[in-house]
Amino acid sequence: MPSILSISGVSKTYATGFTALKQVNLDIERGEIFALLGPNGAGKTTLISIVCGIVNRSSGTVTVDGHDINKDYRAARSLIGLVPQELTIDAFESVWATVNYSRGLFGKPANPAFVEKVLRDLSLWDKKDAKAITLSGGMKRRLMIAKALSHEPRILFLDEPTAGVDVELRQDMWEMVRRLREDGVTIILTTHYIEEAEAMADRVGVINRGEIILVEDKAELMRKLGRKQMTMELRAPLARVPDGLSRYALELSGDGNQLTYTYDNQSDRPGVASLIRDLEAAGVQFRDLDTKNSSLEEIFVNLLRQEP
Amino acid sequence: MNLRAVWAIYRVEMARAFRTVLQSIISPVISTSLYFVVFGSAIGSRITEIDGISYGAFIVPGLIMLSLLTQSISNASFAIYFPKFVGSIYELLSAPVSYLEIVIAYVGGAATKSIILGLIILATASLFVPLHIEHPFWMLSFLVLTAVTFSLFGFIIGIWAKSFEQLQLVPLLIITPLTFLGGSFYSIHMLPGIWKTITLFNPVVYLISGFRWSFYGKADVSVGVSLGMTLVFLGVCIAIVAWIFKTGYRLRN
Numbered sequence: 001m002p003s004i005l006s007i008s009g010v011s012k013t014y015a016t017g018f019t020a021l022k023q024v025n026l027d028i029e030r031g032e033i034f035a036l037l038g039p040n041g042a043g044k045t046t047l048i049s050i051v052c053g054i055v056n057r058s059s060g061t062v063t064v065d066g067h068d069i070n071k072d073y074r075a076a077r078s079l080i081g082l083v084p085q086e087l088t089i090d091a092f093e094s095v096w097a098t099v100n101y102s103r104g105l106f107g108k109p110a111n112p113a114f115v116e117k118v119l120r121d122l123s124l125w126d127k128k129d130a131k132a133i134t135l136s137g138g139m140k141r142r143l144m145i146a147k148a149l150s151h152e153p154r155i156l157f158l159d160e161p162t163a164g165v166d167v168e169l170r171q172d173m174w175e176m177v178r179r180l181r182e183d184g185v186t187i188i189l190t191t192h193y194i195e196e197a198e199a200m201a202d203r204v205g206v207i208n209r210g211e212i213i214l215v216e217d218k219a220e221l222m223r224k225l226g227r228k229q230m231t232m233e234l235r236a237p238l239a240r241v242p243d244g245l246s247r248y249a250l251e252l253s254g255d256g257n258q259l260t261y262t263y264d265n266q267s268d269r270p271g272v273a274s275l276i277r278d279l280e281a282a283g284v285q286f287r288d289l290d291t292k293n294s295s296l297e298e299i300f301v302n303l304l305r306q307e308p
Numbered sequence: 309m310n311l312r313a314v315w316a317i318y319r320v321e322m323a324r325a326f327r328t329v330l331q332s333i334i335s336p337v338i339s340t341s342l343y344f345v346v347f348g349s350a351i352g353s354r355i356t357e358i359d360g361i362s363y364g365a366f367i368v369p370g371l372i373m374l375s376l377l378t379q380s381i382s383n384a385s386f387a388i389y390f391p392k393f394v395g396s397i398y399e400l401l402s403a404p405v406s407y408l409e410i411v412i413a414y415v416g417g418a419a420t421k422s423i424i425l426g427l428i429i430l431a432t433a434s435l436f437v438p439l440h441i442e443h444p445f446w447m448l449s450f451l452v453l454t455a456v457t458f459s460l461f462g463f464i465i466g467i468w469a470k471s472f473e474q475l476q477l478v479p480l481l482i483i484t485p486l487t488f489l490g491g492s493f494y495s496i497h498m499l500p501g502i503w504k505t506i507t508l509f510n511p512v513v514y515l516i517s518g519f520r521w522s523f524y525g526k527a528d529v530s531v532g533v534s535l536g537m538t539l540v541f542l543g544v545c546i547a548i549v550a551w552i553f554k555t556g557y558r559l560r561n
Contacts, residue, residue, distance in 0.1 A: 049398075050399075051403050052402040053401055053558055053560075054401045054402055054560065056556045056560045073312070073404065074404035074406075075353075076404075077402060077403060077404040078404040082398065082399075082402050084395075084398050086395050088394055088396045088397055088398060089394075090390075090391070090396050091394070092324070092327060093320070093323075097320070097323070100316075101316050101317075101319075102399060103316075104312045104313060104315060104316025104319075105312075105316050105317070105399065105400070105403040105405065106313070106403055106404060107310040107404055108312065108314055109312065113553075147399065155438045156354075156466045159337055185340050190520070208364030247450065
């Protein structure tokens, strides 16, 4: 099946001369959760804004479910719901009025039952008559989501959805994203919180300085670029790593009580089993050992460091 | 045509007018009444008649135009500037709405409000002076045409403005002087030679003159010219709006 969103050769240079995007190519698969990661100013929001029609691109083409975003903007835009990063709502409108306004704006006939369901799902029903200005930050964020969902989009953009949001709401949001995915909605989220992408995403894209530097299945990415570390608590402190173990490039902690072995899944470094045999042979005894996988965050930081 | 979107925007705009009913309706009524007290009674007692019309009645069309122009501009400019200012314009830009629909909704909302206001002022005026409308059809036509034209003009200002100061700049520095010098309170025939000619470069003169003609059948300039000038200004505003949308000027850049 063709991808639901196809971005090809998209560049954007602002009037100030700043180039925010350079020849970006990206395809989003139907029904996936795609996490777009990148440092501040990498071009994430510009890319989303172009797809949603908020910013004109300098070159390239974008199609949404086969509809060109310019020639066939009505069909393209009506498929998309956008939750922007900033909390921007008409402060004097009531929750009910503003969500219904969004639905009307996208050309959908009034459907109070559906709007009620959206508000209930986001725990906003009690506040339906409250003015937006009286809501807390977390509620405003949920209101923005309700507005984006009001017209039943097939693609949902969440631009930094959990920035400044407390833990409980963050988990509610993840739950909501999973439910939407079950309904077949494609979700594209940008985030600083990489653990969020790690927990949610099917695929991950990394953007830096306006260029997509990597797009990969999340599990594959973690397998390929992930590293493992094994830490051994020693019975007796060592002054230095014994000579016989030099090929493992072990790190000894300052107090001499801990040895750390870092290896990745693809390297040609010898396996853990041979290390343990060699430790025994060298007379090093340990009380306990612990292994851990590197997180997506570490992978991400390493990727950006490798960039020229 | 996404009529639902047009209706959604229009309704929000009208709802805002009712939320701020004090500011949008009552304050113009009060200021009109004050004009009548100051100009109609205090000055009018010294100027008895202009073109055979009592001074109090003579200033009514000018007063309505004065409010119509300033309110159309401020309604429309604020309506589009405010979402730009708070950022909620993202939603409008990302919606399946054409430029034409955006203009119809915002300009329609602003024009409706100022037309209602014009009629309220007319009703208020009728409490002070005996009114007589010779050409009701043309009176309404001038009212609607002017409201639409200046709402479009306000829309342009709202898109152009980058700050609240700029939003106030054009109405304050250009529109208000032009209106006061446009013959609201006097006939341009009362001006000395050269000033009469200079006045003819003021587009507001044509609006007020045509509007006054629809009331009393008397005008400073011929009604055909008035209508023509109003349509020219409408055409200019439409052309600018079309250019704004074509280029994405200050909206999609």
